[in-house]
Amino acid sequence: MLLRLLLLLLLTPPALAQTPADTARLRRHLVALTTTPEPRNYQHLASLNQAADYIAAELATAGGRPTAQCYEVQGQTYRNVLASFGPDTGPRLIIGAHYDVCGEQPGADDNGTGVAALLELARLLGQQPALPYRIDLVAYTLEEPPFFRTPQMGSYVHAKSLHTAGVPVRGMVALEMLGYYDERKGSQNYPLGPLKWVYGSRGNYVTVAQKFGNGRFGRQFARRYKAAAALPVKRFKAPAWLPGIDFSDHLNYWQFGYPAVLLTDTAFYRNKSYHEPTDTLARLDMRRLGLAVDALLAVVLAG
Structure with missing residues (x-):
């Protein structure tokens, strides 16, 4: 048994280092997102x-190559906030989360947790000495009604911009509500x-x-994440018609032929x-949100 272990260690290529997600940072991001005026x-x-500025600053601090994708809707300018990690060229993995909310509510889980996870993932990726492929993190605007299922969605x-430019995409992961858990029977x-x-x-x-x-991307991601x-x-x-299966930003990547999955607390x-004033930070589980980020990072680093 000892000889087998030694051989395994010698023959296994060194993995990129993984540091656990910081729950205090996740909480700080959620506070910043849910306390705008x-x-x-x-x-x-x-x-x-204000939320977009915060996200852009955090992505830059993490070491990403930040950019903004601005566009006009009804005479106003809105923007996606992006940051790239890893090589400049080659097929890329897209990981995204929308930062807007629906109506007059704080949106701690929807979708503060998705954005917080994105920002913590950015920090952890920035600690890597090298990444084997390009990873683009995107914080989307205008996911919520009245723009859902329209070309005005940030995603x-x-x-569309990727498709128009002919950018090769390995796949896309949408982070949509990752912080609410309930152990009671009948809660799901x-x-x-x-x-x-x-x-x-x-x-x-x-x-x-x-x-x-x-x-293949979807099958592999699901298996590795689990x-x-x-x-x-x-x-x-x-099937895509089942209610909920396409209720986030990944649906727009399907429209352009890219494989995409949804990572969610359902x-x-x-x-x-959901979509209520009671969607607050106090109802969320930072520990399990951190574990969700840890698994995502492991899959990303596995290539």
Whole structure:
């Protein structure tokens, strides 16, 4: 057994170093996002821009190559905030989260947790001496109604720009609500009732959701994420028409032929404060949010 272990250590190539996610930093990001003067939605452009400025500064501090993707909607200028890590050229992995909220609410889970995870991932990527491929982190604007499912979504603008430029994309991961967990029986709902018998009734896991026909990237990501995670993970694949399967920014990458997955705590199927004023930081689990980031980093570093 000892000889086998020594051989394994000698023959296994050195992995990139992984540092655990910092829950204090995750909390700090959430405080910054949820305490803007007005809710960070399209009707309060100053607060939306304050959130964008914060995200851009954090991405730059992490060591990313930051850029902004600005576009006009109804006479106002909105922007996606981007940062690249790793080589300048070659196929890239897109990881994104929207930073706007729906209506007059703080949006701690929706989607403060997705953005906080994105920023912590950026910090951890910036600590790597080298990355084997390009990773683009994108904070999207205008995901929420009234722009959802329209070309005004920030993720549509970004996905279209990649397609127009002929950029090769390995795949895309949408981070959408990753901080709410509930161990009580019956706390988890589903778009189809019988799914509870397959996936359980406790809202204590993260889901990797994707549509049928999503390709090798989706299968590989889901398998690797589940293997790396220190919290329960459910892999869910369904037709794109099933309610919830395309309820985030990944849907726009599907439209342009890119494989994409959704990483989520299942949103309104679990969190009853979805799109409500009660979607606050106090209801979230920083430890498990950190574990979700740890598993994501492990998958990214695995190549």
